[in-house]
Amino acid sequence: MEKQNRRSFFKSAGLLTATIAGASTKSVKASPENILSEDRMGVLVDTTTCIGCRNCEWACKKTHNLPAGELNSYEDKSVFKEMRRPDSSALTVVNQYENEKRINFPINVKVQCMHCDHPACVSACIVGAFSKKENGSVIWDTDKCIGCRYCMVACPFQVPSFEYDKALDPEIRKCDFCFERTKEGLLPACVEICPVEALVYGPRSELIKIAREKIKKYPDRYIEHIYGENEVGGTSWLYLAGQDLAKTKALPALETKTAPGVSESIQHGIFAYFVPPASLYALLAGIMWLNKKKKESSEGE
Amino acid sequence: MKRVICGILFFSTLVVAQNKSKNHLPDGKAGSLQNVNCKTCHTCDVPTKQNPCLIECPRDEMITVHQTAEQGPDVIKIDKLTNKYLPVTFSHKTHSQMSAMSGGCGNCHHYNTAGPILACADCHNTERKREDISKPDLQAAYHRQCIDCHKEWSHSTDCNSCHLEKGSPITHKVTKGKDHPKVKEPEKLIYETNYNKGKIVTFFHSDHTKLFGAECISCHQNDNCTRCHDTKNVQTVSSTIPEKISKTGSQHHQPCFKCHANDECSKCHLDKPTGPFNHKTSTGWALTRFHEKLECAKCHENTNNFTKLNNDCVSCHKNFVTGKFEHEKTGLKLDEIHQEFDCGDCHSESNLPDGKAGFANKPDCSGCHDDKSYPKDKPGSLVKVIKK
Numbered sequence: 001m002e003k004q005n006r007r008s009f010f011k012s013a014g015l016l017t018a019t020i021a022g023a024s025t026k027s028v029k030a031s032p033e034n035i036l037s038e039d040r041m042g043v044l045v046d047t048t049t050c051i052g053c054r055n056c057e058w059a060c061k062k063t064h065n066l067p068a069g070e071l072n073s074y075e076d077k078s079v080f081k082e083m084r085r086p087d088s089s090a091l092t093v094v095n096q097y098e099n100e101k102r103i104n105f106p107i108n109v110k111v112q113c114m115h116c117d118h119p120a121c122v123s124a125c126i127v128g129a130f131s132k133k134e135n136g137s138v139i140w141d142t143d144k145c146i147g148c149r150y151c152m153v154a155c156p157f158q159v160p161s162f163e164y165d166k167a168l169d170p171e172i173r174k175c176d177f178c179f180e181r182t183k184e185g186l187l188p189a190c191v192e193i194c195p196v197e198a199l200v201y202g203p204r205s206e207l208i209k210i211a212r213e214k215i216k217k218y219p220d221r222y223i224e225h226i227y228g229e230n231e232v233g234g235t236s237w238l239y240l241a242g243q244d245l246a247k248t249k250a251l252p253a254l255e256t257k258t259a260p261g262v263s264e265s266i267q268h269g270i271f272a273y274f275v276p277p278a279s280l281y282a283l284l285a286g287i288m289w290l291n292k293k294k295k296e297s298s299e300g301e
Numbered sequence: 302m303k304r305v306i307c308g309i310l311f312f313s314t315l316v317v318a319q320n321k322s323k324n325h326l327p328d329g330k331a332g333s334l335q336n337v338n339c340k341t342c343h344t345c346d347v348p349t350k351q352n353p354c355l356i357e358c359p360r361d362e363m364i365t366v367h368q369t370a371e372q373g374p375d376v377i378k379i380d381k382l383t384n385k386y387l388p389v390t391f392s393h394k395t396h397s398q399m400s401a402m403s404g405g406c407g408n409c410h411h412y413n414t415a416g417p418i419l420a421c422a423d424c425h426n427t428e429r430k431r432e433d434i435s436k437p438d439l440q441a442a443y444h445r446q447c448i449d450c451h452k453e454w455s456h457s458t459d460c461n462s463c464h465l466e467k468g469s470p471i472t473h474k475v476t477k478g479k480d481h482p483k484v485k486e487p488e489k490l491i492y493e494t495n496y497n498k499g500k501i502v503t504f505f506h507s508d509h510t511k512l513f514g515a516e517c518i519s520c521h522q523n524d525n526c527t528r529c530h531d532t533k534n535v536q537t538v539s540s541t542i543p544e545k546i547s548k549t550g551s552q553h554h555q556p557c558f559k560c561h562a563n564d565e566c567s568k569c570h571l572d573k574p575t576g577p578f579n580h581k582t583s584t585g586w587a588l589t590r591f592h593e594k595l596e597c598a599k600c601h602e603n604t605n606n607f608t609k610l611n612n613d614c615v616s617c618h619k620n621f622v623t624g625k626f627e628h629e630k631t632g633l634k635l636d637e638i639h640q641e642f643d644c645g646d647c648h649s650e651s652n653l654p655d656g657k658a659g660f661a662n663k664p665d666c667s668g669c670h671d672d673k674s675y676p677k678d679k680p681g682s683l684v685k686v687i688k689k
Contacts, residue, residue: 051458053460075459187429196437196448197437200434201430210435
């Protein structure tokens, strides 16, 4: 990630505003790195295979230099009593839910950043720290981040977290799809450690094909829905399950509309072609003209 | 003349050879020797040893591999993957015995071709980062196979139930030569049904397995270890019949209909419990002596559909011809004179008291001798019946 301090950011921001004045609105929405790549990667999570060993939680912490503790301590199943959320100390967590079909066999659902195809955080970030990379990951530049936490509010999955417990230099934290690892040709840490390969890393389009085949082959095992295929316009992480994960409340029930779609369409609709400033100036000009006319007529009397 | 014979011999071998190879032709109808369409496993028309052109796993259609538990290896050392654990000693025989009760070898050796039984590593890649992500890697394949069953009956996914950590005092779990205890089977089960015309169905379990030669898996297809071993629900391995599972009407009938599809309801549904299978009452032909102890399949070749056989001895016993039949096995050793006759000379209609042909009834002597009659006079001497 490139280095940029706050002063240089404001400089470039000012410059950018000036250049934007001449450019169309579209160029703001899609800076080159945010274009969706055809070969972007993803992970297919098979919740019917996951055994809830939580090795992924440990591997994630190890890779991201977070205090991880002993791997054996993750065998503790009592954490499943409460539903947990990813936070700044654990970028991914596994939750356990009751299985409607087979009571004694709970469903384990891993949660982390879904790495949306149309990420709301990228759209909401006022300093452009967030970006969607070519390999599908949604990452952010800590040096650009001003800590406004708009990303946290914007995220439909409520994933980005803030180091509230840090008095000095707190940062936004979330799953980065192991960007540093995949850059070097390694697998994401969670995918690598999973003992049953409930997490499969591969090109998103291929994963969808595999998931569809699985559903076709084992109709008793899976419901006919790939969570993440179309939710909020599609996500890099995809889930196969034996029951509706949104109904189970393991993952939020979301529409297929992209998350930034609503806010961006309002914003870009109103501000397109400088309609508000132009109309404001027109209004002012009108008032001025009226006043002038008034003055002229009163002077004439 | 010699040339002609040689020519005929050569020609007939050609015909036989052609017929044989036709059996392998993947035309979809002829099928291979195992009555399987070649296209089930091969992509090309003519698979060779060098290029078997096998369809990639997972294959849509599967071929069950049939072997007994004892034919496979006793234990397998799983050491292809190294990590913090010691190699796992997998008790293959014990697991095969368990599998034989429900699902067979195909439980684990899924998508196997008709050829040799494939090991997991033959299809599953040892590397997690790989080209073909449609099937799990080796570690995942092992774990899924094991955990899928283990979690069902132990409700645990504890690593230590199979793994020993490196540096642990015990180097391997003792599994060699272990046998799954023999599964007890009930002699009969009496079902009370809702069918008004006959509420009682008596199912002779042991008759079906021992006599009719039904395999456990032909009915217990979807029963797994849990049926007996669910330690969370049932404290110990239940020694009695496992608790009843609620099934729909069609689910109940499904295993029976495999063979009894054309039978009337009253074949099984009766007003009161019935006795075990009796060849005489069911078919009118009593099984005696040697026949009594035979499995049905010894005479009835198609055990899925028992059909009436010709009850002439020679229809099964092809070697029962004059001069070859050891008559003393019947308890009567023929004397020298009678040994020379054809069987039919004495065992003829005219010699039988009520005019019935066949060998089941003993002939009297009136056909040839005016002054002699069986059993007062005998065409030989009585001997002790040889029992097998």
